[in-house]
Amino acid sequence: MYITLSDRGADDGATTGARTGRVSSTVIALGVVSLLTDISSEATAAVLPLYLTTALGLSIVAYGVIDGLYQGVSSAVRIAAGWAADRGDRPKPVALLGYGLSAIARVGLLFATGFGAITAVVVGDRIGKGIRTAPRDALIAASSDPAELGRSFGVHRMLDTVGAATGPVIAFVVLLLVPDGYRTVFVVSLAFAVLGVVVLGALVPDRRPRAEQATTGTPPSPFRWRLLAAPRLIRLLVAAGLLGLVTIGDGFLYLALHDRLGFAPMWFPLLFVGTNLAYLALAVPIGRLGDRIGGRRVFIGGQIALLCAYVLAALPVAGVGAVAASAGCLLLLGLFYASTDGILAALASAFVPLEARASGIAAAQTVVAATRFAAAAGFGLLWFAVGSSAALVVAASALAVVIPVAAILLRPRASEGGASAWT
């Protein structure tokens, strides 16, 4: 890896197209922002259910329902934020608003005691997340050499995942030192969230992708919704949507591993840790692979990894074989994330004119979130009806059918720039 924090001057990477061998310092800064914010949000999320029940004495059965409702709100906000970033040609203030809102929600957590207040705080955090994602990814794209989009997104997602893995550890270390120290967890979480906003505000340049392009010769054009109708973006959305509909959710995969291995529920978090470790180790190499062989191929390869994970989870093995299959399953799941999450954003950003970049990324992420949400609900019913192994076989079969369809949809067309990595 060639990660460096050294300054590269005012025109920081971006649109010059020159291969530099370094990841833009803006991308690193955005990665650090995500790392700090994820420490904050995952530290809170890890203790919130315990806090609600043991400290506040609330029962939390209704919590799941609420979460489902606000998934929809989050999607709508995401699209609006993408549009606002493109429309104003300034992704940074929109991202700042999103990160800021989540930080303010952390303040609310220190004082909220009732169920309604806690719900409002959680919703504020989710809306902030909805707002910031697409403008931030647009900034990553704007700050990267177009030929090295994969590495840029890989570096960002690696840092992001380091934060997600660290947050719960920090939370529980605090709770071990200070019994019932939930407020201390929230104060620490707030400090990390505010620091994330400070890094974003101070170290990430306020780029204006459209105006910058104007100075290099191409005349600027304002944002129009029609720009999102680019055929290759539409095909990407359809492919991602179809794949999302046959993605069952990690929780079910973990439950299947749990059913087979029969470990104590207390070890459940280790499955997340395993997946996260694989993800953060693979994010950069897979991103670089995307730069070499093309993001589309990597994206499809990631789906094949997911298919293999389903098969490994459903295999009727026992003993050492079961342990090996389960470890392989976590590795493949990490590979799936490394090959799809950042890669999808990179593809979406490359598939639309830069005037519509944030909106294009938002559209792709919304399609994936909405279809996966629907898939999780549907798969839950299937799980109840036919049991875990049979349900996994059904999901694997459906995925095996959809992958070739998606591969055909994503095939590069000569009329659209041929087969270079990110076109």
Place this chain on the structure above:
Amino acid sequence: MDLTRRRLFVGISAVLLLGGAAAYGAVAFAASRSIPEGTASTPMTGIRPGTVLFRQTGGGALHGLVAAVDLDDPGGPREVSARPCDRLDANVDGIVCLHSDLGLTTTFETLVLDETLHPTSSRPLAGIPSRTRLSPDGELFATTSFVAGHAYAGTDFSTSTVIFRRDGTDSGELEDFTLIVDGAEVTAADVNVWGVTFADDRRFFATAASGEHRWLVAGDLDERTLRAVRDGVECPSLSPDGSRLAFKQNRGSADRPDWAIAVYEPADDRVTVLPEPASIDDQPEWLDDETLLYGRARDDSPGDTDVYAIRADGSAGPELFISHAWSPAVVRP
């Protein structure tokens, strides 16, 4: 600002923010080892009849521990044990104690303690402690816990409710009992059961939920059935004379619950909502046949709670019963 200055700004911010959080943590650490004012106490070594046992709250070194006050002087001196419980019920022979063991891999357990507060049995609890009740003769006890789904974000919850016998056998999940509403069996997959209260060692009441419904159900351990009595009842609690059920009733909406305390008299099918303006998320406890106890969270201080008493006939508002307390359990003389 040039880049060097901006980096300096970020560096100073990092030191101030993380240093501030560390300082807050250090103060909280010190406070967690101190004894807060107004909770001076003597050590509790056993269960005495004529007392109320409860979970001590309000922070400090005694936070979360089982404590006791005399029934006739609840504001008076308290005894505090060394035993932490999130939720408890007690009689003269012992305590059922639901306990969370926080850590990187948080675990939950159900402890049965004898009259000298020593554990006689321990079994893992499926999730986060919520409710527990002993049967009148102490032969049975029930536990309810929240089973967090399978994500750090923990958004997918269900309840696990099981009835245990002292001999170690158990009923299995109550949601696997046959649920009968208006004569028809309910087979929905989303059934959850919580908040058991015992009539005797066979019959009990609880809440069964499916969709928007929150039924008061009459349970039978031998038949393994739950029969819906009425809708809109959560966390029932049977009076000592067996004539009335106190419960919490949602006067808000599904996503913004606001729980009132109410009393149901099956004999004349009448519900009395008690004049408690705050939202009460608790399974009430009967102090005697006329008075209820329940925990109420302090608005101004997250994590701190008090136990209030209120007349069960709705004739008077709540009165503070024990400060810095939660999960009261009356040990009758």
